[in-house]
Amino acid sequence: MTTSALISELRTRSRALGFDAFGIAPADARPDLAGRLAIALERDWHGDMEWLAESPDRRAAPRALWSAARSVIMLGMNYGPDEDPLPLLARTDRANLSVYARNRDYHEVIKGRLKELAGLLRRRTGAEVKVFVDTAPLMEKPLAEAAGLGWQGKHTVLVSRELGSWLFLGAILTSAELPADGPHPQSCGTCTRCLDICPTAAFPAPFQLDARRCLSYLNIEHKGPIPHEFRAAMGNRVYGCDDCLAVCPWNKFASATREARLQAREDLRAPALADLLALDEAAFRALFVGSPVKRIGHARFLRNVLIAAGNSGDLDLVDAVEARLIDLSPLVRGAAVWALRRLDPNRSEALRLAFMPAERDMSVQAEWNAVVQPARAN
Structure with a gap:
């Protein structure tokens, strides 16, 4: 041949x-x-x-x-x-x-x-x-x-x-020596849509990414609490961030067949925060079986969902958020404190007096003592 x-x-x-x-x-x-x-x-x-x-x-x-x-x-x-x-x-x-x-x-x-x-x-x-x-x-x-x-x-x-x-x-x-195709020239021109839309200014310059400011890094790779400066910007992004990809003007020329694309599961297109807050570990694993979301684990996922709840301004979520104040994971408890203080500052102050004396994790204590701006109601 x-x-x-x-x-x-x-x-x-x-x-x-x-x-x-x-x-x-x-x-x-x-x-x-x-x-x-x-x-x-x-x-x-x-x-x-x-x-x-x-x-x-x-x-x-x-x-x-x-x-x-x-x-x-x-x-x-x-x-x-x-x-x-x-x-x-x-x-x-x-x-x-x-x-x-x-x-x-x-x-x-x-x-x-x-x-x-x-x-x-x-x-x-x-x-x-x-x-x-x-x-x-x-x-x-x-x-x-x-x-x-x-x-x-x-x-x-x-x-x-x-x-x-x-x-x-x-x-x-x-190990085979195969004939090479030529490299593709950079073709972004003067467009900066992907840079302009980034909610956390994660691009120090075109073609450069500081992952520490990237929401996809923060809500997937980062293992600790989401830094306070990025929480409001995270919005309802509970896994990854598509902003810079979605605004690329070259997307409109996509010509791949539908068979080559993954079809989104209907239950993952826009799941309700209330439903996700209720997931225990077994239910989390069952919902995300075969999904990359499963790899970050239950606690990190709940951390993300709680940040989204705190950004929602939805008082109907307060009870579900409060329930996570007794979670075994300090990562979850800390995010729940922040979300509760965003949603209902008055209620959170009463709960602070009840929960702080027994809290042994310093990161959660810091959340109770931090200054938090309330979320705007929908």
Whole structure:
């Protein structure tokens, strides 16, 4: 089989597997990554994502991760929603989950298909292969740019002319020397919509992201209490934040087939905060079975929901919030204190006198003693 016939077969098979984008780059296509990563780490933009700082040499170069790698096949799958997620931000009694989390975990969706495509390459060439879906020290977005799938936009997310900003990425490293596609030029022009809409000013400059200010980092990766300065800005975002992706003008040109997109579960499109506040751990696991939301755990999820409740101005949620003052997790108790003091300052003061003497966790004590601005009623 000729090389061109092999690539044609791989492209055809990738489409049959539901991938919308396919490109190839040399494994050493991005020698600039080490320097870019070093700058971000020096500035502590990674927050407490310690794994980003582990083995930076391996993360910055595929061949440092696997010395046999010669080529990288990058695959993209469109997960664009069938409706604009931004209007849900105004429905403050409802929870807003990032579009990608409204169905199955994308790792499960993509990995099996990557393995099938990698197996085809191995059978045809005898070359070694390894597959990755955001689970190893591999910088997929700049490699996808090098493989011609798109470019990293000013919001640092990969943007495609055909698929917009809604792309899952997967990678196949191989020992085979494959013909490379050309890199995609940066095509954001003068547009700054993604930067302008960010509710926490998480972009120090175009093409740079300080994760410590990013709501997706704060409500997913961050393990402690949400910093006070970002709580009001979090609104009803209980998992992730789609703002900068949703306003990308390239989204309107998306042409992927509906079959390649994940269909949102109806019960996760706009779940009621009241229902989420009532979830015990077993119910949480049952609701989010197979979802990436499950990975953050019950306590961190309730922390997020309580922040959303505090932002809602909905006095009907006060009883449900108060019930969480006796939660076993101090992370949950602290968020409940903040939410209650936002919703009903008078009631919270009486409860402070009742609960403070028995509270042993210093972070929760600090929440009881903090100055909190009441939320505006709906």
